[in-house]
Amino acid sequence: MKLGYWASGLAMAGAVSVTAIDLSIVAAKEPVPPGLAEAGRWRPEPFASPVEAKLVAPHAVSAVSASPTGGSAPAFPTAPVANAPLPVIKPPLAMWSREIVSGDTLDGLLAEAGLTGPARADTSLAISAEYDLRRLRPGHILTVEMSANGSPRRVALDVDEGVRIEATFDDTLSARVVSPEPEIVVLAGTTSIESSIFTALEDSRIPPRFAVDLAQMLGGTVDFRRDLGGGETLRLLWREARIEGDTIGQPKIAFASLDLGDALYEVVWPEDATGRATMYLNGEVVRVFAEPVKGARLSSVFGRRKHPIYGNVRMHTGVDFAAPRGTSVRATAPGRIAFIGRRGGYGRVVEIAHGTETMTRYAHLSAVPDSLAEGQRIAAGDTIGGVGATGTATGPNLHYEVRVDGRPTDPLSDERLSEAVEGEAQGNAGLDRLAEARARFNDALSSDAAPSTPESL
Numbered sequence: 001m002k003l004g005y006w007a008s009g010l011a012m013a014g015a016v017s018v019t020a021i022d023l024s025i026v027a028a029k030e031p032v033p034p035g036l037a038e039a040g041r042w043r044p045e046p047f048a049s050p051v052e053a054k055l056v057a058p059h060a061v062s063a064v065s066a067s068p069t070g071g072s073a074p075a076f077p078t079a080p081v082a083n084a085p086l087p088v089i090k091p092p093l094a095m096w097s098r099e100i101v102s103g104d105t106l107d108g109l110l111a112e113a114g115l116t117g118p119a120r121a122d123t124s125l126a127i128s129a130e131y132d133l134r135r136l137r138p139g140h141i142l143t144v145e146m147s148a149n150g151s152p153r154r155v156a157l158d159v160d161e162g163v164r165i166e167a168t169f170d171d172t173l174s175a176r177v178v179s180p181e182p183e184i185v186v187l188a189g190t191t192s193i194e195s196s197i198f199t200a201l202e203d204s205r206i207p208p209r210f211a212v213d214l215a216q217m218l219g220g221t222v223d224f225r226r227d228l229g230g231g232e233t234l235r236l237l238w239r240e241a242r243i244e245g246d247t248i249g250q251p252k253i254a255f256a257s258l259d260l261g262d263a264l265y266e267v268v269w270p271e272d273a274t275g276r277a278t279m280y281l282n283g284e285v286v287r288v289f290a291e292p293v294k295g296a297r298l299s300s301v302f303g304r305r306k307h308p309i310y311g312n313v314r315m316h317t318g319v320d321f322a323a324p325r326g327t328s329v330r331a332t333a334p335g336r337i338a339f340i341g342r343r344g345g346y347g348r349v350v351e352i353a354h355g356t357e358t359m360t361r362y363a364h365l366s367a368v369p370d371s372l373a374e375g376q377r378i379a380a381g382d383t384i385g386g387v388g389a390t391g392t393a394t395g396p397n398l399h400y401e402v403r404v405d406g407r408p409t410d411p412l413s414d415e416r417l418s419e420a421v422e423g424e425a426q427g428n429a430g431l432d433r434l435a436e437a438r439a440r441f442n443d444a445l446s447s448d449a450a451p452s453t454p455e456s457l
Contacts (some may be wrong), residue, residue, distance in 0.1 A: 004302055030255065035396040076116060094146040101138050103290070106157075113144040115152055123155050126175040135324070145434060161241070161248040182241035182248060188444035193232045197224065207251045212298045214256060217267045217279055217289060231261040255437040268437045285430045290380045292330040292400045293387060296321035299397060302410040317408035318361070319400035325396040327387040329362050330380075331401075332411075337376045337384075340368055346399065348389025350384045360411075363399035364388050395403040 044331065096113040106127065110120040127133070141158040155167040164178040191204035198211040215224070222228075237255035240247050258265045267279040300320035332412055335354040343349050346363035350372070353359050366388025389396050402411040403435040 051142050064145045081445045097143040100140040107140050112163045128176050130177050131165045162243040182243050185240045186444045188441050190235045194230050210253050213253045274322050291323040296323040318399050323387045328383045329385045331378045331382050334379050337374050345392035361401040362391045
């Protein structure tokens with residue numbers, strides 16, 4: 001029974017299949033209706049991917065004039081067209097900088113910065129052409145700029161008073177000295193002396209180094225131990241050089257007034273390079289002194305002392321001024337060159353005769369100008385050499401002597417040299433300089449530039 005049912009079902013399925021084949025044969029012979037034929041020719045539009053669609057320029061899309069509904073197509077914003085060239089991006093520079101400490105050398109610092117041996121040699125040669133490398137000392141700053149490939153672009157050495165020596169690696173290696181123009185600030189202050197001039201200046205925040213200048217000018221006239229009993233008034237005018245608010249170099253004293261009650265001592269220092277200072281007593285010229293080294297520190301005075309090298313006590317026949325090597329040394333009075341050469345422990349010296357009795361000696365010089373010759377006339381303030389350490393010396397300094405009839409005398413108290421230059425300070429010119437200095441002091445003291453101390457306005 002089951003077998004018969006399966007056989008009849010199969011026969012029916014076969015009949016249906018045959019019938020379908022016969023219908024298709026018949027349909028192929030019948031004509032196709034026009035609508036159906038048109039529908040059969042339809043093909044889908046090419047597919048545009050979303051990525052490609054986004055690459056279509058906005059102006060191309062906006063060129064479609066009509067929407068499917070018959071209205072105007074919405075306008076798309078047009079992308080701005082960049083006409084300016086793209087900026088050139090330079091490779092970054094590596095910066096290396098360090099402050100020089102004791103024991104450093106330029107070659108060692110350049111090696112630490114990463115420069116090769118040939119580059120270090122070229123850099124040292126270029127910088128040494130503009131700056132004596134023996135003058136390198138702690139506090140100077142070396143800066144090196146390196147390009148991305150490790151080659152140096154610029155080496156800068158910041159030295160004293162804002163001066164910079166730069167070596168630049170372009171097509172050729174070149175070096176130059178950059179000296180900024182400082183702002184000159186005039187300051188004034190007044191203080192009362194209770195124990196010593198140095199202490200009074202320090203307590204009033206006035207540069208205490210001015211005590212040396214006052215000792216140099218007044219030491220032979222005023223006895224600071226006996227004449228100063230306390231309560232004396234000291235007034236000072238000075239100049240400072242500043243770059244971006246920082247003081248560079250040493251301040252320069254311009255005017256000092258010491259009121260002892262029964263005597264008024266005033267000193268005016270010139271602004272020019274002569275270094276000649278004039279001392280007044282109660283408004284009258286009493287002395288003119290030309291500093292042998294302008295702005296130097298008085299490191300040793302005239303008289304008996306323990307010798308710094310030999311260790312025994314012996315007579316110091318002059319005064320010493322400590323200053324950097326090469327600092328200009330100037331004649332303190334007009335005269336005639338009597339000797340140029342070497343004298344044992346004095347080292348290289350220049351001696352100037354001032355008349356028949358008086359002679360000045362400048363010792364330990366590093367060099368003497370080639371234009372200087374024995375027998376040549378010299379004026380006060382003329383350069384006759386540079387500070388050095390030739391002969392018996394512990395460091396760069398000028399040993400300055402005044403000899404009268406062959407015997408040494410205290411350069412800070414002897415009046416004979418003053419007589420040689422006082423003539424130009426006498427009369428109205430000298431009094432005019434004093435009046436001008438007093439006026440500048442009063443102006444500076446009343447200005448905002450004066451230091452704010454209990455004694456200074």
